[in-house]
Amino acid sequence: MSTPALPSRRTLLTGAAAAVAVAATAGAPAAGAATRAATGAATRAASATGDGSRPLARTTAGLVAGTTEGRTAVFRGVPYAAPPVGPLRFASPRPPRPWRGVREATAFSSPSYQSVLPGSSEDSLYANIWTPDTAGSRPVLVYIHGGGWFLGAGSEEVYDGQRLADRGDLVVVTFNYRLGALGWGSHPELADPDTGHHANWGLQDQAALLHWVRANARAFGGDPDNITLAGTSAGGSSTWQLALLPELRPVVRRIVPISAAHVWAPAMALTPDDSVSAYERLAAALGTTVAGLRDADAARLKSAWEQLFAGRPEQRALGSGRAYRGPVVDGHWMRGYDHELPTPRVPVLSVHTATEGSFFTGPASPSPSPAPTNEEQLHAAVRACLLRGAPAVSDDLVARCVADYRSAALADRLPTDPLSLWTEVWGDSLFRRPVIRLAERHARTGTSPVYAAEFAHPVHAPHFGTPHEATSRFLFGTHRLPSQAPVFGDTDLERTVSDTFIDLVASFARTGVPSTGRSSALPAFAPGRPTALILGGPEVTRLSELPKQRQLRFWDESGWGPRM
Template sequence: MATVYAAPAETRGATRIETGAQTGARTGAGAATESESGAATRAAAGPPRARTTAGEVRGAAGAGVLAFRGVPYAAPPVGPLRFASPRPPAPWTGVRDATAYGPPFCQPTGAGSEDALHANVWTPATTGSRPVLCYVHGGAWIAGSGNLPTFDGSWLAARTDAVVVTFNYRLGVFGFGLHEDLTDPETGSFSNWGLQDQAAAVQWVHDNAAAFGGDPGNITLVGTSAGGTSAHQLALLPATRRLIRRLVAISAAHQWEPALAFTAEDARGVHAALAARFATTVPGLREVPASELGAAWAELTAPRSKGRIVASGRAFRGPVRDGEWLPAFEHERPAPDLPVLSVHTRTEGAFFTGPSAPTPLAPPAPADEAELTSLVQDFLRYGLPGAAASLAERCVAVYREAALAEGRPTRPLDLWTEIWGDAFFRHPVLRTAERHARAGHSPSYVMEFAHPVRAPYFGTPHEATSKFLFGTHRLPEHVAEFGDGPAEREIAGILADLVGSFARTGVPASPGAPAWPRFSPGRPTALILGGHGAHAPAAVIGALGKQRQLRFWDDLGWGLAPA
């Protein structure tokens, strides 16, 4: 049975320290900005403090919120703790500075550090009992960080009167794999260390929510992309299910083999091959420099590498089915028995085919029909190793016919974008939502986020949602693509309102959106946010399109069984 570490008995249930910066709990989404007198009171009170289960921390006061950054939620996973279950952070005496982010976890670029298991907290005040939004970042389980400016929780916390938490977890070879020679003598676990970190972070949030003005009994787990998948997996894991009240899964890359996960056999093989490369044993990999180990793992497992040694995990390499932390993939298990808000973007694939597409996943855009068919055949082989050119031709034909019937563009790049996004995101997200709704265990809501980006970017790409949920579309690194006009600010406000009210009451609502019914497959019950034209409402209730395209993946037996 998987377990989440417990806080030391002598610090568990520690009381919070009031700062004198409290301005009273706001009563709902879209609460007013802090008054000048409130800001003066904060400044006079000095830096805010809170007492966590490991010790006291000192944060910083901002515009309407208090921020605590770089707070350890687990011990550094270095030396003998590399490939070990997370341990509680060592307690400290005195007051720990929490005004600056810690480093991100080790990135494919070589940046970052293993000593990165830190959480960041934004709260309107350290008194009260607010809903808690705990956010799991994405990045294909190999990159990303809760420290990124995109995920600055200041605006979201102030807008929703909630406590917002982000955190880092182990990535790549350090976070996701499996080998019995790495069995932790204390927990018996030998796999999925990044997923274990996520579970430990949720436990930490529960144990420390009250210190930051949050309600430990009202934690909503939110995640995007790989983070959305992880959040869904944590909601099904007994060790964390008891800590989570609601789930917001955004553009989740629901896993399946061989495309989106290693088999257990392949995961063992990767560790054995790494040990051979460094002339050591599998446990001896704990002593290999992190940069060298990460680079070797990337070479052996890259999607399009001649040195690739395994057949599975072809596109993404996240948690491995291990019988403990991931007993089975989401589509192989019952639907979660908690309220779920499921979000997908209208053009998920534009993230991978647009001007700022990430590498190495994104190949060049097809210039003509021949290149399109070749790319689609290679893509289909992520999940169907023997996919023939004739199957790729049929896929392209289905998408072209559907696009013509629906008034969608039919250039090779447009079709390629739709195929990529539907196969890896829209299809599994919607089929998972339909299965949940039909199970009837708990309420579910489905949103299509459709606000378009600006040229030369196109569509509504995967991960567009995070910029609007956090209100960071306005940042210099995002504004050219996402904009910061009245429409963008309205969309951001509505999205934050919906998530915030869902976390508070279980029912998503916003003054800028119509009443949102529970999702009923086949009926117009989805909320479509954005994409309706300059003079149309920002949010409407409607039916989800592209059903013909989704049925193609059903008929193909792609990924997961139909709902």
């Protein structure tokens, strides 16, 4: 039997810049082509009241017709902003253009422009909505997909919202936002003439989507005053940053950051100066000015951006953005890195996986490299991890990291083989440590409750642990899909774990306090006490202190990475 690959890995937050090795899509997308086609379908004759066989919803831009799947009404490809093409490339999002008649909302839009998903397009700012009924006033759960800020789409099969909407009695919204050079950067010469903003267009898209959801929630049976924002990886990072924006405080009621890729430089973002340099280098490579990038061929622009961040981080022209290029500090959309700012003022349900790193070191890694099998190879692999967050790494720091992780593993009776140690270093450095430390800070200093959960349901061999992004399969109930079940399982146990996860998030969205049918309400997180929910495995749920705390001491004491 062949080794099953981790499904849909292209939508997940990938491991390093080398993951962008997929060849650039040939040719730039035709500006507005998807919109013209969809508008043509929308304006075909249709009754404003429908024919009784399909659900209708009246949005602020016009009437849309969806489909019914099981007990759920589904609306796909509903525009929440105007296509960011032509003069609107690098512009703040504009409202969608109104239409007459009924617009068909039965097919997903193109993914946002990227090198990974086929058929991607700059014309991609569309939402997908699953609802048990267009009447009523249910909690709304908006989910932001991950993908390292350069790939992914809300239309991926793992984010199908039918099961989550049905069991949770929620209105579930997924959507696309701008990616890569078109979505995450900053340069003053790209300032929008109307808003003055010149940065983080993907984050601006996400904020526009939230305003659109609030304005249109009632049309889909949702409560506009009860919107919970959830997301995984890069999407989990966005939930945190959006909750910090003053203009969104009336919109976002609570957040569920899952395996959040908290932003800091040089690992997870470009510095402002490096971002300016990046766009100037991009313009020079394309023979134009920075402002002229609005008219540049999209494929050439994307290819030049990916080339700028190809190869090992220590060999690149720019010193930051060494692992990912997330939001850039610009004084408005990002006032500072996550560890420099107060925590959000809304209730937080913080989730991480037990083995974040096994997504990157396992057999389906998006940036595969040989697993270390001896001490020399382990030191080289750990050095590569540390170089994502520092311009130089000494032999002593590498040796200390290995020694501290081995000592922690022995104390906790965990494996000490090179692959296991490398996996823990990988996951802790960029994900588990920032997630836990910021949850602890919120518990100490925040003005709202924070709840902590570790998702610990194991995947099937030869995959191992509970990888980064395993959570989305269980939150959406898509672990049971034929493409997913060989890795994530579809026994009664997996279905129970999935239902419990849905119940946990749905109760939090409904009341602000997470609970499940298997346990009483989860207590607010108190570091050092058994107040975290461990979800997964034969027990399904149990309360505990967060495991593997010894491992995190290295990062706190070594000076590597931000002070949390």
